[in-house]
Amino acid sequence: MNNKFSLRQYKRKYGTHELCLEAIKQLRFPKDTVCPKCADKTVFYHVTGRSSYACKLCGWHVYPLVGTIFDHSSTPLDLWFFAMYLMVQTRAGVSAKQLERMLGVTYKTAWRMFKQIRLLMAQGGSMLDGIVEIDETYIGGSSRNHRKDWLNGVERKEVVMGMVSRDGKAYAKHIPNNGKWTLLAQIKQNVSPSARVITDEWGGYIHLPKYGYRHDFVKHKETYVVGDIYTQNVENLWSQIKRGITGVYRVVSKKYLQAYIDEYTWRYNNRGYNGGMFDQLLRQVTEVKLLLASTR
Secondary structure, X not given: OOOOOOHHHHHHHXXXXXXXXXXXXXXXXXXXXXXXXXXXXXXXXXXXXXXXXXXXXXXXXXXXXXXXXXXXXXXXXXXXXXXXXXXXHOOOOOOHHHXXXXXOOOXXXXXXXXXXXXXOOOOOOOOEOOEEEEEEEEEOOOOOOHHHHHHOOOOOOEEEEEEEEOOOOEEEEEEOOOOHHHHHHHXXXXXXXXXXXXXXXXXXXXXXXXXXXXXXEOOOOOOOOEOOEOOHHHHHHHHHHHHHHHHHHOOOOHHHHHHHHHHHHHHHXXXXXXXXXXXXXXXXXHHHHHHXXXXX
16 A cells, blocks of 8 residues: 655645635534634634634634734745645655745745744654654754864864664754763753663763663664664664765854754655655644743
């Protein structure tokens, strides 16, 4: 059975603005939702020519797009959905310039669409547990020898820390440096104390046992695998991120690096859904809206 979400299937399900609007409405106001006005369970009907739905009982209007990434956008929803479809159909990503050509919108619009969609991919959730591989990598900049080049004023690379549980979940964070206290703060925030942590021999991890973590490390100068002590999973994540950024985006600014890291990490964490990745991303529309609403 083919469980891929093909372009033909996508167009059949979300090929028009109206179909996309109905999908958002079903997420936020499904059948038998309680009307905010009359407080009765009801059905909401689409108001022709508008992005609102009316209560069958009292006529009260609800607006499914309010508070979502689509709010106040004049771009048709089918273009938004197609941009989302492209982002989940590729492992390497899609540039805003490519989206500009495919949708016939301005570069500014294409860039903003991708920026908003990445909000749906922001990382969060439960702490990592089990066996967790941890490593850091360097992205961007022109330095080669990190210490000497930085001291001489060469554009420095940005540090990204990655944590990958062997149950398949990953977390990656753009951090200011790879000092031991910076690394430890991220581990305490995102890795359960009951986890077994595996790293390389970098001295920044020496304090882990003091905080209750079982810590094993592999000496990469000597070998890469000692039994079940290895960091290949987190290095695989680095491979996907670096090849994607270099091949598609070329250069990513320090200001937006975390958003791009979120994009690649989200695809890594949801790879098991295969053809269902689009639906996973679409459900985030409601969850991100609720998160934003709670902070106002």
